[in-house]
Amino acid sequence: MTRGLVFGAIGVLLVVFVAVPLALLAMGASTAGLTLAEAEAVGNTVLLALGTAGLASAAGIPVGWVAARRRLPKALEAAIVLPYAVPPYVTTIAWILLANPTNGILTRWLPVDVYSLVGMVVVLGLHLSPVVAMAVRDALGRIDPVLEEAARVAGGGPWRVLGSVTLPLALPALGTAVSFVASAAAASFGVPYLLGASASPPVPVLTLRIYRALELAPVEGRPLAVGLSLVLLAVGVALPTGLRLLQGQRAYASARLARPRPLPPAGASAWVVYGWLALAVGLPVVTIALTSVAPVFGQFDAFTTDHWTAVLSEPRTRGAVLRSAVLAAGAATVAVAIGALLAHAAERTPSRFVAALVGLARAPWAVPGTVLALGMILAFSQEIRLIVAERATFVLALADTAWLLGIAYVAKSLALPLDGVRAAVRMVDKTTEEAARIAGASWLRTQWSVVLPLLTPALLAGWSLVFASSFCEVSMSILLRGPSTEVLGTRLFELLSYGTPQQAAVIAMVVVVMVLAAGRALAWRARWA
Amino acid sequence: MGVRLAGVSKSWGKPVLRSMDLEVATGELFALLGPSGCGKTTALRLVAGLETPDAGSIHVDDQLVAGPGVAVPPEARQLGMVFQSYAVWPHMSVLDNVAWPLRIKKVPDADARARDALGRVHLGGFEERWPGTLSGGQQQRVAIARALASRPRVLLLDEPLSNLDAGLREELRDQIAVLAREAGLTVLLVTHDQEEALSMCDRVAVMNEGVIQQVGAPRELYTRPRTRFVARFVGNLNALPAERRNGRVEPGGLDAPGPDGPVEIGFRPESARLGEVGVPCVVERSVYRGSFTRHHVRVGDRALLVDGPSQVGPCLQVQDAWVLGD
Numbered sequence: 008m009t010r011g012l013v014f015g016a017i018g019v020l021l022v023v024f025v026a027v028p029l030a031l032l033a034m035g036a037s038t039a040g041l042t043l044a045e046a047e048a049v050g051n052t053v054l055l056a057l058g059t060a061g062l063a064s065a066a067g068i069p070v071g072w073v074a075a076r077r078r079l080p081k082a083l084e085a086a087i088v089l090p091y092a093v094p095p096y097v098t099t100i101a102w103i104l105l106a107n108p109t110n111g112i113l114t115r116w117l118p119v120d121v122y123s124l125v126g127m128v129v130v131l132g133l134h135l136s137p138v139v140a141m142a143v144r145d146a147l148g149r150i151d152p153v154l155e156e157a158a159r160v161a162g163g164g165p166w167r168v169l170g171s172v173t174l175p176l177a178l179p180a181l182g183t184a185v186s187f188v189a190s191a192a193a194a195s196f197g198v199p200y201l202l203g204a205s206a207s208p209p210v211p212v213l214t215l216r217i218y219r220a221l222e223l224a225p226v227e228g229r230p231l232a233v234g235l236s237l238v239l240l241a242v243g244v245a246l247p248t249g250l251r252l253l254q255g256q257r258a259y260a261s262a263r264l265a266r267p268r269p270l271p272p273a274g275a276s277a278w279v280v281y282g283w284l285a286l287a288v289g290l291p292v293v294t295i296a297l298t299s300v301a302p303v304f305g306q307f308d309a310f311t312t313d314h315w316t317a318v319l320s321e322p323r324t325r326g327a328v329l330r331s332a333v334l335a336a337g338a339a340t341v342a343v344a345i346g347a348l349l350a351h352a353a354e355r356t357p358s359r360f361v362a363a364l365v366g367l368a369r370a371p372w373a374v375p376g377t378v379l380a381l382g383m384i385l386a387f388s389q390e391i392r393l394i395v396a397e398r399a400t401f402v403l404a405l406a407d408t409a410w411l412l413g414i415a416y417v418a419k420s421l422a423l424p425l426d427g428v429r430a431a432v433r434m435v436d437k438t439t440e441e442a443a444r445i446a447g448a449s450w451l452r453t454q455w456s457v458v459l460p461l462l463t464p465a466l467l468a469g470w471s472l473v474f475a476s477s478f479c480e481v482s483m484s485i486l487l488r489g490p491s492t493e494v495l496g497t498r499l500f501e502l503l504s505y506g507t508p509q510q511a512a513v514i515a516m517v518v519v520v521m522v523l524a525a526g527r528a529l530a531w532r533a534r535w536a
Numbered sequence: 537m538g539v540r541l542a543g544v545s546k547s548w549g550k551p552v553l554r555s556m557d558l559e560v561a562t563g564e565l566f567a568l569l570g571p572s573g574c575g576k577t578t579a580l581r582l583v584a585g586l587e588t589p590d591a592g593s594i595h596v597d598d599q600l601v602a603g604p605g606v607a608v609p610p611e612a613r614q615l616g617m618v619f620q621s622y623a624v625w626p627h628m629s630v631l632d633n634v635a636w637p638l639r640i641k642k643v644p645d646a647d648a649r650a651r652d653a654l655g656r657v658h659l660g661g662f663e664e665r666w667p668g669t670l671s672g673g674q675q676q677r678v679a680i681a682r683a684l685a686s687r688p689r690v691l692l693l694d695e696p697l698s699n700l701d702a703g704l705r706e707e708l709r710d711q712i713a714v715l716a717r718e719a720g721l722t723v724l725l726v727t728h729d730q731e732e733a734l735s736m737c738d739r740v741a742v743m744n745e746g747v748i749q750q751v752g753a754p755r756e757l758y759t760r761p762r763t764r765f766v767a768r769f770v771g772n773l774n775a776l777p778a779e780r781r782n783g784r785v786e787p788g789g790l791d792a793p794g795p796d797g798p799v800e801i802g803f804r805p806e807s808a809r810l811g812e813v814g815v816p817c818v819v820e821r822s823v824y825r826g827s828f829t830r831h832h833v834r835v836g837d838r839a840l841l842v843d844g845p846s847q848v849g850p851c852l853q854v855q856d857a858w859v860l861g862d
Binding site for chain 2: 151153154156157158159160161162163164165167171172175176269
């Protein structure tokens with residue numbers, strides 16, 4: 008009974024806050040306002056996606072190979088995820104400080120311009136390269152080394168074995184990762200906003216065009232924004248499909264889990280990982296850290312905490328940081344609760360209803376933030392009055408409230424705890440639950456004493472993932488925030504446009520610290536694990 | 537000489553092989569038999585070139601492949617190898633699996649030879665199938681065909697039957713032996729299954745803790761094991777106190793020169809009889825096993841096994857025994 012109510016409520020929430028916005032997007036589909044001029048944005052989006060996928064592969068494949076086949080220090084292995092954990096707009100700020108054409112720290116020696124498509128590709132490619140690296144590492148780890156040894160004994164040299172056995176076996180996983188990277192690059196907003204818009208000539212991409220359409224005409228711009236959104240969604244579908252055709256690989260049953268073999272020490276190959284980490288996070292974070300304590304931009308011979316005290320005592324900034332923290336914590340808690348309930352139901356009591364809820368809950372994750380935010384605008388920019396039995400009136404007035412931001416954060420990242428907990432539930436042998444029941448524990452007692460403790464790592468991991476991504480969120484926030492609901496990400500963008508580089512660097516450091524803290528929580532392991 | 541190891545040592549933190557010497561004649565079927573962790577698989581991987589020895593030298597077909605300053609890579613050793621986990625490449629068809637080693641060696645009519653090899657392991661008609669759709673036994677046949685097709689100098693078998701069901705194991709065991717003899721191949725088999733080693737091979741080396749304990753023909757190992765470890769590993773061991781006087785050991789009726797005094801004899805369950813003459817004993821329990829009955833017998837404080845007819849007498853007569861070493 009309670010169970011029915013709980014899942015009924017989840018169903019209503021998912022319909023109102025996920026199905027309705029997405030349906031309104033689909034229903035608003037028209038080619039109104041779409042002109043050939045947008046072809047440039049489509050082209051740039053595709054170039055950005057493919058370029059990013061290429062760079063992420065070029066960097067990620069060697070790193071993944073080293074991580075799978077060489078014994079790396081534990082800390083180095085754990086650090087592989089860092090470039091992905093730090094939001095790309097943070098590293099973008101660092102690269103702006105380093106390589107802007109007017110007063111970039113590097114530009115004095117190196118004539119590079121970060122305000123370009125290439126700059127966007129470099130920042131996003133480095134940011135997303137851990138996705139490829141980790142996919143390659145895991146895929147290689149799953150390949151039984153015996154398959155390669157058999158090929159060696161059969162007469163294949165090391166390179167031929169790599170080409171004929173290792174890479175083909177890792178290809179499906181690599182293809183999935185590269186498709187994800189391409190889609191993520193096409194959906195990215197912060198990096199194109201910071202780099203593409205200021206380029207000369209500007210480099211428009213689809214997410215940026217959607218934002219501009221709404222910025223110029225909040226109401227009249229909607230049909231154009233919807234049209235552009237559908238083009239973006241089409242690109243997001245076309246890219247992975249195209250890549251899969253290119254790959255032309257059939258899936259085959261993967262080999263059994265490989266027996267762990269002692270790996271040779273990393274030696275010089277560890278420097279591949281060190282060098283990549285230095286470029287992708289080390290240099291950017293150090294640049295930001297130094298800038299945030301430098302009295303004069305670009306001169307690092309003196310130290311001051313003035314920027315920190317100024318920024319953190321400034322009411323608007325403090326309000327934004329606090330609002331982001333509260334919203335992120337709330338969103339993480341709600342997302343983990345709903346995700347865990349759905350995950351458990353999907354694994355233990357599957358039904359068509361549960362499957363539909365899971366489908367709805369996972370859908371927003373695949374939708375670019377900009378597009379999801381547009382759906383929210385379409386659905387909730389006006390008050391919704393619901394009159395029940397001609398008596399009670401429910402008013403849903405979400406526009407410009409922090410609630411709408413929180414709802415968007417939950418919707419966007421529900422898939423993270425859902426998938427994570429679901430995998431964990433699958434790992435928990437059902438017999439452990441049955442054994443508890445036979446030992447005399449009630450259903451509730453069993454959930455509390457047996458199931459919950461076993462799922463704790465997955466719950467914590469889901470919580471910190473949602474927290475980190477919501478805390479730093481910008482592509483939805485910039486569209487959904489009201490005049491009085493600034494958040495960390497939008498404040499940072501403003502400081503970057505209207506403040507000093509040092510002020511922006513302070514906020515960027517706050518983000519880095521919070522992300523690292525969330526990463527610590529993610530790395531938590533239960534005693535028995 | 538098919539394979540020769542001289543003074544080969546290997547350690548990973550702790551020694552796995554201690555100065556191992558081994559000679560396998562060309563065309564011989566030879567088994568390395570021992571419990572898990574005894575170093576037998578390491579020895580095989582050293583021959584294959586998948587590991588390098590810390591000391592000593594390895595010859596294949598009288599060619600030095602590993603030794604001081606020499607390390608021929610696995611692909612240049614012209615070997616065939618069959619692994620416990622099949623190691624059939626899942627992204628290649630059955631035919632591609634078998635033909636791949638031939639193709640990369642630029643063998644003319646590679647595909648025809650691969651088809652022929654598949655036919656010999658009774659997999660004709662499976663050429664276009666994917667390994668994922670085959671049973672374990674079929675996958676292992678693919679692996680055997682792959683190893684045979686390139687006519688290797690030595691066929692290395694690493695626990696090739698351990699993952700298979702009992703019935704299939706026996707069938708494939710005989711097939712491998714027949715195919716290897718037909719082709720005149722030198723075979724080096726690694727196994728922990730004494731029945732596999734004794735039934736397939738011309739000679740067997742029993743290993744323990746990185747050291748070869750005894751090398752010999754199967755019958756010799758079974759009836760005259762030199763150490764207690766070998767005796768226990770290749771069969772059931774009965775040990776009984778005995779007395780040596782003037783080179784004759786009783787009970788057992790053995791002629792074994794040595795100083796007078798107490799010794800111990802060993803014998804197999806089927807090498808004794810329970811009748812009216814011999815050492816007095818107590819039959820504690822008899823278990824019908826089909827073709828014979830296993831009697832659990834006690835002589836003093838010793839528990840023994842005797843296999844034979846179901847009717848028994850009160851005395852134990854030992855018929856084929858040896859003096860037990862350490």
